[in-house]
Amino acid sequence: MSDSAHAAEAHTETAHAVHRHPAPTGFIAKYVFSVDHKVIGKQYWFLALFASFMGMALSLWFRWHLAYPEQGLLTPEGYLAILTMHGTIMVFMVLTTAPQGGFGNYALPIQIGAEDMAFPRLNMLSFWLTLLSLIILLAAFFVGYDAKNWVPGPGSGWTGYAPLSVVEKAQAGKSGAWPQTMWVLSIAVFCLASLIASINFIVTTLDLRCKGMTLMRMPLTVWAWFVTAIISLLAFGVLLAGGLLLLLDRHLGTSFFVPGNLFIDNRVVTEHTGGSPLLWQHLFWFFGHPEVYIAILPGMGLASHLLANFARKPIFGYAAMVYAIFAIALLGFFVWGHHMFQSGMHPMTAVVFSVLTMIIGVPSAIKTFNWLGTLWNSKIRFDSPMLYALGFVSLFVTGGLGGIFLGQNAADVYFHDTYFVVGHFHMIMGVAAIFGIFAGSVYWFPKMFGRMMNERMSQIHFFATFIGVYLIFVPMHFVGLDGHPRRYAGFEFAFLKTPEMIAWHKVMTHGAIMTAVAQLVLLVNIFYSLFNGPKAPANPWEATSLEWGIPSPPPHDNFAGVIPVVNHGPYEYSVPGAPRDFIMQTDAPDILRHSSSQTAHIPVPTNTSASEKFPTLPPESSSDAGGSSGAAGGGSAPSDSGSTHA
Amino acid sequence: MPDAAQTLDAPAIPLTYARKGGEGGGRGFGGGGDGDGDAGDERRRRNHRAAMTAIWFTLAPVSMFFMAFASAYVVRESLGGDWQPLVLPPLMWVNTAILLGSSAALELARRRLDDAQGLQRWLFAATLLGVGFLAGQTVAWMGLAARGVYLASNPSHSFFYVITVAHALHLLIGVVALGYVTWLGARGRVSPARRTAVDVTAVYWHFMDGLWIFLFLLLSVWR
Ligand code: HEM
Ligand SMILES: [Cu+2]
16 A cells, blocks of 8 residues: 555646746745755754754663663663664664755755756655654653653664564563554654655656756766665565564564464463564565665765865766666665574575675775775865765775675674674764765755854864764774674673773763764754854855755745756866866856857856856855855865956 | 845856756756757646656555565465465456456556547446455455454465455555546546546556456465
């Protein structure tokens, strides 16, 4: 029923698809039930912002318990509940919503020269379903409320492994059936929202590109969002199917995932017979591994975009970058078994999964080397978006190194279900993707809200966070090598109580606290700049893509009734003979020829006088940009291209 | 929020813009191509294309959703032990024929977009046959329940109900869409130029038809 909910809707929607809708008036239509992709993008962004602080608070809670277990801050079942909520909120509500729903919604239509998404009302529907899903998830904290022994949430981890997620008694405490059921329902609604959103992204990218925006002129951000949408389209349907079977097992007595003769809570479970917990694991990880790429691909696209932008160089190997994205997406569907090496699978099967996993390293390495190639010999502008983009690359490489060990099925016997895995995936999926979100936030903030963020605060936030996350997640690898199992609240074993282990746990916890404090700087920066930041010019970063050719913030229909024509590729930086060190995608096709012979006639919009042929920025705005980005040392944008502006 | 008037002066660089309406190339796979004059026609064509792209891509998650059930079914069956093969009620053959008939009727309707009478008649027939299939399925489920075949009575029964009910719910959406198209047709709002709704519904409906044949074969052959 699910996936095709929009099938019926698609044709009722067509009357509105593609063409302009008038600007709404009134607060509710404008900011709440909006069909404008820019507002919806911001809504997703704020949702993720809220969720990320929520998830962070939860992590501090159990991190404190891990450093000071003797204080008894959490019961074992409470620990699992907080852990589960943390993981689910972070993976679904932050890493899946902000990069795709947030930035994708905001920037993709503008970057391809469209006035909106293909189906604005379906777009609104996907946001509201996502919000509903978040509300259902948060309700899981409370629905099991019991004054005496309250367990705040389900306890099966973000992976929802059966039978823990099915058999009520398998989860200790008195919270009853509801928290875990809410968890499944939330995931199911989230699947629907993502599927609808993905269709919208795909149709928009394929059918709404403006004249001249050929596929190979699309910014790499657009490629990344497009491919992410394809992955979501194929992955979320499977999770939805699995989730529905889980619900039936929980409430209608079927036995898809629960074997017979389980002995739980001093009793033989008789309601279920003959099911297979591994079936759930296969369905989950068939979604789960692609999901990690759903989280990271938009960040990869953005990193590519920003590296070229701030290194003032064309991206190294544009086509290779595009093919690498596709290769990663494709291979990502054939490696899920590496999460199940220890499930008793046939060793031959494990080897196949292992080899496929290693092969994914190839396109990942292509991307990494192309990033380095872009930076090679360049004059980098260290504006804050660039700092975060570099942080992304660093974290991606560090996290990927852990993956190479984990991907060996023999070595994984040792690493599986230890903190080594936790360190790996936090490095690469957690914080790398989060740094992608940071980068996108500071990069597009001027466009989204019309004001610059405070550069100094961004720098402080960047360095504190960067050091903080390394402090948290590198030691996790070592603690894991020493055998600390993941998802354990207790320290029963003697080898977990050595002075070194205790010290490392304290380091990680205090690193986490430091990182959390740094996020307050970000929060202050956001809300301060939202109201008091200097007014943003149209193109503060001297970038090439279409969103920087329109005012900040853009008008309701993005291009004020005219349709842009694209004449250039997305990364024409420092082209020899060009009038300034970047050529916008919408610049005249003959911009190079005309700039070398100063006399030529250049077609300009009627309201631009001839004397302003190539100013980099409108005069009053360039001083704004100088004020805010000048603090970045070498990053003062206007002075780098000094000769070109009048 | 900025007002539209401020837009044009912001990018003080020689952007190239096409005039609204007359433009039309460059959209769609690979860009390129020149537009022609009529803005209304052009918009209708674009909407049609967007809707068709959307419905074709919608089939992907629907397929994945059912493939997940199908592969789980095959895996669970191979675990053996408590699995009791389920003999499908013969009525399902009749239902299958009804569903095929519905698809055929819809195709006949699509060949008569310029003949209001015939169009209406065949659209109505397609909808009616769609409802007939759902009714037939319901009768089949009730018959099985009377024989003691419940959702949780055996894993094979569980899968049977999950797969057939999930398909029926997807089909219900199709029936609603068909009903809507029939209503459009009755009000004279379907024609060779205004065929998006009927085309979108047809893609979905035929797919549901093909999907049913796959699922029916799976359930009856792989027992
Ligand atoms: C070269 C690339 C990579 C390799 C070889 C690799 C390998 C692995 C392996 C083998 C595991 C399972 C370990 C175990 O449970 O014993 C794992 C876990 C994980 N990986 Fe990766 N990985 C790579 C890249 C990534 C990327 C790019 C992401 C996310 C953006 C990611 C996210 C995760 C997550 C979330 C888990 C843990 C899931 C869980 O059990 O909760 N990995 N990785
Ligand atoms: Cu994986």
